[in-house]
Amino acid sequence: MQRTTFLLLLGLCFALSACHRQDPLEIAQQAITPERLAEHIQVLASDAFLGRAPASAGEMLTVNYLVEQFQALGLQPGHQGTYTQDVPLAELTVDPRSVRLEVRGPQGQLHFRYGDEAMLWTKRLAPKITLQASEVVFVGYGIVAPEYNWNDYAGVDVRGKTVLMLVNDPGYATGDSALFTGRAMTYYGRWTYKFEEAARQGAAAALLIHETGPAGYPWAVVQGSWSGPQFTLANEQQNMDRCALEGWLTYEAAQRLLRLAGRDLEQLKAAAAQPGFRALPLGLQLSAALESTVRQVQSRNVLALLPGQKQPDEVVIYTAHWDHLGVNPSLAGDSIYNGALDNATGTAGLLALAHAFTTLPEPPARSVLFLAVTAEEQGLLGSTYYATHPVFPPAKTVAVLNMDGLNVLGPMRDVTVIGYGLSDLDDYAQAAAAAQGRYLRPDPEPEKGYYYRSDHFSFARIGIPALYLDAGIDHVVHGTEWTLKRRAEYVAQHYHKPSDEYNPSWDLHGAVDDLRLLFHIGYQLANSTDFPNWREGTPFRALRDQQRNER
CATH class of the missing domain: 3.40.630.10 (Zn peptidases)
Structure with missing residues (x-):
């Protein structure tokens, strides 16, 4: 009788243990904790x-x-026997004291303050960049998108010139779902694309007009993100195929620039968001200079393998x-x-x-x-x-x-x-x-x-x-x-x-x-x-x- 009771109790213990035994997947998930x-x-x-x-x-x-x-954790090295992958980079640091940016037109000239009104840099691996009297062209959103039947560079030659353009894309500005993808930004709206396309078009300089809404962040983010050391992946041409000068202007600075050309920014924005927009030479010349320290550096990705x-x-x-x-x-x-x-x-x-x-x-x-x-x-x-x-x-x-x-x-x-x-x-x-x-x-x-x-x-x-x-x-x-x-x-x-x-x-x-x-x-x-x-x-x-x- 005692042996039977013992076996029943033992079986009950095993049954209870099985009920409380956790799935290994659950145990692994529970290992992720706020404290860790x-x-x-x-x-x-x-x-x-x-x-x-x-x-x-x-x-x-x-x-x-x-x-x-x-x-x-016992994970294996993920890259050729090591935990790191060397990433060769070029580091460029603009000397703020060297930056000069001015625009001239028949009605006078303007100077723009680095940091407060303009953020400028170069991706070229060159210690000095100088532009003299580069013609300024407003190219709307700076987009060439055949699938959307859109080409802001149609009918204009911007080689050696400065392109001024808006951030995001026309669908954002209008909210029209028939334009690109409506208010949802496409890759054509990203600053990375716009600078790349300006370089493909042969522009000497490319300037984006900043607005908090379409950019997705305030001017302070532009100041923080594009000051100090900037990094780039260098190509065989030492990035000489990039525009000599890239940068942002505040909305207010862009308004001043366009008023010098007798133009209104809001009116140009409205025009640029319409199918069939054509780039507009502004009758202005931009001159700029900046100096950068250039270093070839190595950074590292970290890779661990299970x-x-x-x-x-x-x-x-x-x-x-x-x-x-x-x-x-x-x-x-x-x-x-x-x-x-x-x-x-x-x-x-x-x-x-x-x-x-x-x-x-x-x-x-x-x-x-x-x-x-x-x-x-x-x-x-x-x-x-x-x-x-x-x-x-x-x-x-x-x-x-x-x-x-x-x-x-x-x-x-x-x-x-x-x-x-x-x-x-x-x-x-x-x-x-x-x-x-x-x-x-x-x-x-x-x-x-x-x-x-x-x-x-x-x-x-x-x-x-x-x-x-x-x-x-x-x-x-x-x-x-x-x-x-x-x-x-x-x-x-x-x-x-x-x-x-x-x-x-x-x-x-x-x-x-x-x-x-x-x-x-x-x-x-x-x-x-x-x-x-x-x-x-x-x-x-x-x-x-x-x-x-x-x-």
Whole structure:
């Protein structure tokens, strides 16, 4: 009788144990915690890391920290036996005292103050840039887009001239869904494209007119982002194929310039947003000069690998950029751009995901690469370099999951997908969000062009489906209006400013939810045989179809 009772009790214990035994996937997700995340953010965003500028003492500290963390997790070096990939960069630092910018016309001349009214630089690897009496042409939005039947350079020769242009694209200005994609910015609206196109047209200088709405950020962000050392990937021509001079003018400075030509900026804006607009010579001549120190430097991407146990030659990549803007000694008071939200949070998330994957009892079928890239703030340079010098070929890269600025406001009911509707990865995100009782939504601010402003875009451009999840806006306690207000406050007060520092009052539970969701997506992809594709009609579909044929 006693033996029977004992066996019954033993069986009950085993049954209870089985009921409480957690799924390994659940255990791995639970390893992502607010405390672990906060610890990494505080280190990476500390003053000791000096704003994490590429090719600086802050880079050395950052890269060493990341390598140490990946080593401690037992992850393998991800690039030719090392944890780093050298990224050759050129560093150019404008001497503010050297900058001269003046415009002359029949009615007189104007001088523009560096920093207050104009931000100027060059991507050419030249210590001195001088322009004399370059004719100024207003080219509207500076766009050549055959698929939209749009060409702002039609009928005008701008070789050797200065082009003045608007930021964003015509659909934003009019709200007309028949123009480009309406208020949602296309890549043609990005400053990177506009400078590239101006160079293709042979312009000597290219100036953008800044407005907070269409740019997506205030003038203070332009001042902070384009002062101090600037980095570029150099080509065989030492970037002499770029415009000699690139820059921004404040809206007020542009108004003054156009009044000198007898023109009204608002009227020109209205005209530029209409189909059939033609570029307008202004009868003005621009002269400018600046001096830069030029250095050839090395920065580094950091790569850590969890090899797959069945298809190790196929990879899922998690990305985050580790860099920020460094130190600006010319600033009074706090001169360190700590970049806590942007992007110590994403880099900390990368480490948290790596830790979660290493808690699994066995690796997934496919490999998982944790890639922390450099120089995102300088135009996605680190991710661009990896995309052109990949460890895993694009045809064998399953997907890229990117993190740039995690949610610090607390749990949300929703998940924002930047570029919603572009790829099959939305289906994976939908399933993972549903498992959390959440829903997907498209970007609530498509006019800001976030899809073209972070590292996933470097991979999309070579055909690899890339998912960029942003923080939701439907806060579980405060709702949507409260969240949008807090986001706007961050952009106005802290984005690309020294005040972007770690805040102990941040609620990182929302970030943890998003990271667990990203873990779920990556885990499913790494244990499947699927190769997600872009949706029909998207600009990257043909490249992915070609990669499918290569496989």
